[in-house]
Amino acid sequence: MCLTCGCGSDEVLIRGRKPLNKPKAPVSFKLHRVEAKVAEDSQRIVKLEQDILHKNDQHAQANRDYFARHGVLALNLVSSPGSGKTTLLVRTLQTLTGRYPLAVIEGDQQTEQDADRIRATGVSAVQINTGKGCHLDAQMVERALAELPCPDGGMLFIENVGNLVCPAGFDLGEFAKVVVLSVTEGEDKPLKYPDMFRAAELMLLNKCDLLPYLSFDVEQAEAYARRVNPDIRIIRLSAVSGEGMDEWTSWLEAQRPQAS
Amino acid sequence: MHEMSLAQSVREIIEQAALEQGFSRVKTVWLEIGRLSCVEQEAMRFCFTAAMQGSVAEAARLEIIDTPGRGLCRKCGHEAEIENVYDACPRCGNYGLQLVAGDAMRVKELEVA
Ligand SMILES: Nc1nc2c(ncn2[C@@H]2O[C@H](COP(=O)(O)OP(=O)(O)O)[C@@H](O)[C@H]2O)c(=O)[nH]1
Ligand SMILES: [Mg+2]
Ligand SMILES: [Zn+2]
Ligand SMILES: [Zn+2]
Numbered sequence: 130m131c132l133t134c135g136c137g138s139d140e141v142l143i144r145g146r147k148p149l150n151k152p153k154a155p156v157s158f159k160l161h162r163v164e165a166k167v168a169e170d171s172q173r174i175v176k177l178e179q180d181i182l183h184k185n186d187q188h189a190q191a192n193r194d195y196f197a198r199h200g201v202l203a204l205n206l207v208s209s210p211g212s213g214k215t216t217l218l219v220r221t222l223q224t225l226t227g228r229y230p231l232a233v234i235e236g237d238q239q240t241e242q243d244a245d246r247i248r249a250t251g252v253s254a255v256q257i258n259t260g261k262g263c264h265l266d267a268q269m270v271e272r273a274l275a276e277l278p279c280p281d282g283g284m285l286f287i288e289n290v291g292n293l294v295c296p297a298g299f300d301l302g303e304f305a306k307v308v309v310l311s312v313t314e315g316e317d318k319p320l321k322y323p324d325m326f327r328a329a330e331l332m333l334l335n336k337c338d339l340l341p342y343l344s345f346d347v348e349q350a351e352a353y354a355r356r357v358n359p360d361i362r363i364i365r366l367s368a369v370s371g372e373g374m375d376e377w378t379s380w381l382e383a384q385r386p387q388a389s
Numbered sequence: 390m391h392e393m394s395l396a397q398s399v400r401e402i403i404e405q406a407a408l409e410q411g412f413s414r415v416k417t418v419w420l421e422i423g424r425l426s427c428v429e430q431e432a433m434r435f436c437f438t439a440a441m442q443g444s445v446a447e448a449a450r451l452e453i454i455d456t457p458g459r460g461l462c463r464k465c466g467h468e469a470e471i472e473n474v475y476d477a478c479p480r481c482g483n484y485g486l487q488l489v490a491g492d493a494m495r496v497k498e499l500e501v502a
């Protein structure tokens with residue numbers, strides 16, 4: 130049960146150093162029929178005009194307030210599975226450790242492997258397992274934040290579930306979404322998944338070390354991304370060779386809220 | 390399958406309204422689903438039926454109002470209906486239209502008893 134609005138989710142598992150929340154039994158839908166006899170004239174139209182994501186947005190605002198209070202730069206990393214988010218994060222953390230307080234929230238449907246890869250760098254990480262869920266929502270992040278030492282004045286990276294579709298629609302309270310596209314995925318991804326590239330402020334074109342072996346057209350991929358989102362920033366890099374990593378860390382440092 | 394979590398949110402919105410406005414049965418639910426929102430109509434219909442089980446809207450009829458997308462050109466100011474968020478301005482050919490309608494996901498109204 131959450132404090133913001135009293136909602137609760139059943140199959141999400143949040144793992145700190147040890148598993149903290151046991152998954153509750155799945156909700157079983159009871160079939161009880163309401164057979165009230167209602168007079169025709171008691172029927173009426175109720176106007177609601179309520180945004181389906183309203184509740185998520187309330188939780189996102191709570192997270193945003195928390196980040197603002199603590200001077201934390203929070204980023205939401207989105208991509209398809211395997212584009213290199215965790216590899217990129219590990220390398221980023223290795224560069225920034227000692228310069229800023231850091232923390233990571235990892236989202237995957239199953240396993241704690243990515244959080245363990247992060248913890249190996251010495252940075253605290255909480256793993257959210259969404260079960261069948263295909264995206265993180267703001268309430269999951271709110272619960273994860275309670276299990277994580279706050280990186281006051283530093284940076285929080287949220288690695289979303291690998292999926293180029295629906296994480297675009299869910300605000301987590303982040304400062305910005307960063308979309309990672311790897312050169313092995315094809316130039317046309319920005320057009321095929323336009324919502325994600327439109328929602329992101331920065332696109333990291335990863336695995337550029339592989340370009341000599343592929344026919345991937347970098348200019349074309351970038352043109353497609355800009356067609357969908359004319360304001361998007363693009364950085365070419367490789368989490369393996371390290372090229373472009375300086376530009377990425379400079380971007381990060383430039384986004385930090387004014388130290389309070 | 391995020392339509393399932395969206396359908397769960399619809400259920401919560403309806404149950405909350407039932408408490409506040411004192412009705413015990415919903416006959417019809419009107420959802421506005423913009424054509425450029427991330428919702429697949431058929432998936433929403435399927436998930437809606439499952440998510441409403443045991444709620445005041447169990448067996449309610451789902452009416453989907455699908456609103457077309459509209460884009461505003463940042464260059465020439467023209468506004469037009471669009472099929473995709475990456476369409477070019479039909480007047481000047483500029484890309485990167487600002488979406489002004491068609492991405493809403495809203496519970497519009499309910500017919501209740
Ligand atoms: N060649 C190359 N491989 C990479 C790069 N970044 C990640 N990978 C590989 O891509 C695979 C998926 O990476 P991972 O970080 O787990 O992706 P995630 O699912 O987005 O978190 C792994 O085998 C990585 O070693 C890169 O810059 N260059
Ligand atoms: Mg990963
Ligand atoms: Zn809640
Ligand atoms: Zn999803």
Ligand SMILES: [Zn+2]
Pocket residue numbers: 462463464465466467478479480481482483
């Ligand atoms: Zn125009």
